[in-house]
Amino acid sequence: MSKRDTLQFEGHKFLKQRLVLSILSQRPVRIVKIRSDDENPGLRDYEITLLRLLDRATNGSKLEISHTGTSVLLRPGMITGGRIEMDCPVSRAIGYYLEALVALAPFGKEQMTAVLRGITMNNIDLSVDTIRTATLVNYRNFGIEEGVELKITKRGAPPKGGGEVRFMCPVVRAVKPLNFIDQGKIRRIRGIAYATRVSPQTANRIVEAARGELNRFIPDIYIYTDVYKGAESGLSPGFGLSLVAESTTGALMTAELCANPGDAPEDVGRDAAKMLLNEVVRGGCFDSSHQWMALLMMVLGPEHVSRTRIGKLTPFTIQYLRDIREFFNITFKIKPDPETNTITMTCLGSGFTNVGKKTT
Numbered sequence: 001m002s003k004r005d006t007l008q009f010e011g012h013k014f015l016k017q018r019l020v021l022s023i024l025s026q027r028p029v030r031i032v033k034i035r036s037d038d039e040n041p042g043l044r045d046y047e048i049t050l051l052r053l054l055d056r057a058t059n060g061s062k063l064e065i066s067h068t069g070t071s072v073l074l075r076p077g078m079i080t081g082g083r084i085e086m087d088c089p090v091s092r093a094i095g096y097y098l099e100a101l102v103a104l105a106p107f108g109k110e111q112m113t114a115v116l117r118g119i120t121m122n123n124i125d126l127s128v129d130t131i132r133t134a135t136l137v138n139y140r141n142f143g144i145e146e147g148v149e150l151k152i153t154k155r156g157a158p159p160k161g162g163g164e165v166r167f168m169c170p171v172v173r174a175v176k177p178l179n180f181i182d183q184g185k186i187r188r189i190r191g192i193a194y195a196t197r198v199s200p201q202t203a204n205r206i207v208e209a210a211r212g213e214l215n216r217f218i219p220d221i222y223i224y225t226d227v228y229k230g231a232e233s234g235l236s237p238g239f240g241l242s243l244v245a246e247s248t249t250g251a252l253m254t255a256e257l258c259a260n261p262g263d264a265p266e267d268v269g270r271d272a273a274k275m276l277l278n279e280v281v282r283g284g285c286f287d288s289s290h291q292w293m294a295l296l297m298m299v300l301g302p303e304h305v306s307r308t309r310i311g312k313l314t315p316f317t318i319q320y321l322r323d324i325r326e327f328f329n330i331t332f333k334i335k336p337d338p339e340t341n342t343i344t345m346t347c348l349g350s351g352f353t354n355v356g357k358k359t360t
Contacts, residue, residue: 042069081108157238
């Protein structure tokens with residue numbers, strides 16, 4: 001199959017990852033039958049915003065959307081980076097769009113500075129806190145460290161949002177190969193309990209409940225309270241908790257929970273702590289929310305063997321591996337380890353280099 005052949009997929013699931021992989025591999029992609037049997041067929045508002053965002057982050061991309069919105073054709077261009085501003089619809093959180101930018105930003109022509117406005121945390125997408133404290137920290141495993149920043153200027157709780165974040169990422173010529181097998185033991189837990197347009201005491205109640213669960217396992221726990229007032233607190237009341245457990249070797253496990261209407265702060269703290277413990281039990285050097293990132297960066301690495309250890313594969317990751325095989329023609333060697341219930345993933349990098357980056 002030649003590199004210019006158009007790949008075809010069906011359905012609205014995994015739309016984002018396929019568009020991102022199309023841009024990175026420079027292979028055109030057509031996605032058909034997008035909710036074709038639904039009462040309201042075609043693309044949703046957040047998917048159209050994602051297409052707009054990818055169009056702004058690249059130069060020369062051609063997008064064709066059918067009249068009914070049930071099929072999309074993307075002919076990818078070069079990733080440019082630069083300054084991007086976007087108002088995101090409240091149907092999905094800012095994390096939905098940031099995940100796509102996290103994958104593309106290091107391979108642009110110039111440093112990316114993206115200002116996104118909308119909901120900063122819901123229970124569907126990664127919260128901006130987790131992206132700041134874990135996703136961007138995971139960059140360091142691939143040699144991207146200097147100048148990566150995510151600033152939360154305003155919080156925005158569902159349903160109305162009103163939050164704002166600024167994401168900055170420098171460009172690299174190529175990423176380093178990964179050899180991260182030792183998951184280590186958990187040595188400390190950090191977290192952020194936030195509250196917007198509710199009593200400041202709410203955040204303290206979340207922290208107390210979470211510590212009650214976690215203190216039995218480890219003493220080094222520090223959960224910050226982040227209370228926003230006035231203009232910075234967005235348009236809706238809300239609270240939630242984002243937790244990160246760090247191991248002795250630098251592996252990060254994350255869990256987060258955002259309050260639904262009627263939830264007590266104690267329940268949010270307790271449930272988020274239990275979710276974190278479940279992630280720790282799952283094991284691996286990357287948690288279930290970041291398996292895709294590790295696998296993608298391994299594929300984009302130099303033509304050397306990259307290895308890592310992850311916990312049980314999620315359905316999303318299984319499909320991601322299939323899509324990587326389609327776009328990059330790279331397969332992973334998967335070796336289960338029955339002792340630790342983890343999996344060792346090994347692959348040969350594609351030798352991807354960022355041709356847009358200026359040489360100095």
